[in-house]
Amino acid sequence: MSDQQREACIRLEDNNLLVASAGSGKSATMVGKVAYVLDRQLHHPEEILVLAFNKSAAEELKERISRQLGVDAANLECRVTTFHALGRGIIEETAGRPPQLADWVDHPAGEAKVIEQIIEELLDSDPEFARLWVDLLVLHPKADIPAEVFDTKADHERYLSVRRQKGRATIGTLAGT
Numbered sequence: 001m002s003d004q005q006r007e008a009c010i011r012l013e014d015n016n017l018l019v020a021s022a023g024s025g026k027s028a029t030m031v032g033k034v035a036y037v038l039d040r041q042l043h044h045p046e047e048i049l050v051l052a053f054n055k056s057a058a059e060e061l062k063e064r065i066s067r068q069l070g071v072d073a074a075n076l077e078c079r080v081t082t083f084h085a086l087g088r089g090i091i092e093e094t095a096g097r098p099p100q101l102a103d104w105v106d107h108p109a110g111e112a113k114v115i116e117q118i119i120e121e122l123l124d125s126d127p128e129f130a131r132l133w134v135d136l137l138v139l140h141p142k143a144d145i146p147a148e149v150f151d152t153k154a155d156h157e158r159y160l161s162v163r164r165q166k167g168r169a170t171i172g173t174l175a176g177t
Contacts (some may be wrong), residue, residue, distance in 0.1 A: 005029045009036045027057075031064045034078060038069065047079030052084060058082050 001009075005025050009020070009032035016033065021028045030050055037043045050065070052058040062080040066073040069148045081089075104110030122129040150156040 001025065001028060001032065005032065009033045012037070012042065024102060027061055027064060031068050032133075034065050035068045046079075048078040049086075050078060050080040051083050052080070053083060055082055055085075058085075 002025065005028060008016075018026050018029055023066050034048055034050065037048070038045060049060075050061055052061055057082055062073050062076060065078060065080065066076045069076070088099060102114075103112075104114050107113075119133065123133060145159065147156045148154070150159065
């Protein structure tokens with residue numbers, strides 16, 4: 001652990017945001033911070049909330065914190081979760097029910113259809129948007145999604161094939177891939 005990471009572990013503030021590149025020791029710093037404040041009895045476990053961007057990162061953090069504290073992950077009293085799960089839980093608690101997703105969310109092309117509808121409405125109602133939209137389509141008619149976004153080369157080729165078949169200028173989406 002670096003000196004900066006050690007300092008981050010013992011520096012006490014009400015809220016902490018840790019932003020760093022992949023592999024730079026974010027998890028080790030978060031684990032160290034939780035262990036430090038609990039070891040020094042500066043906070044109770046139920047006062048600690050550790051947030052991660054995805055479920056696997058949250059599960060890894062929970063496992064590492066548990067291992068550091070010498071407790072079973074199922075018995076960890078700190079809350080380790082994702083931003084999404086925290087938000088969903090808050091909505092569910094305050095509304096008394098889980099959040100309701102828009103009816104188009106589960107449809108494979110639902111997002112694209114909603115975006116197209118928004119664009120059509122803006123074209124009809126906002127002359128400045130219409131001018132900018134036409135400029136965009138004329139100047140950048142092939143605003144394709146880059147190949148590196150796709151999981152496989154076949155997925156990217158399928159996407160390009162669908163774009164060629166449609167034969168119209170539009171902004172690329174991942175719908176239908």
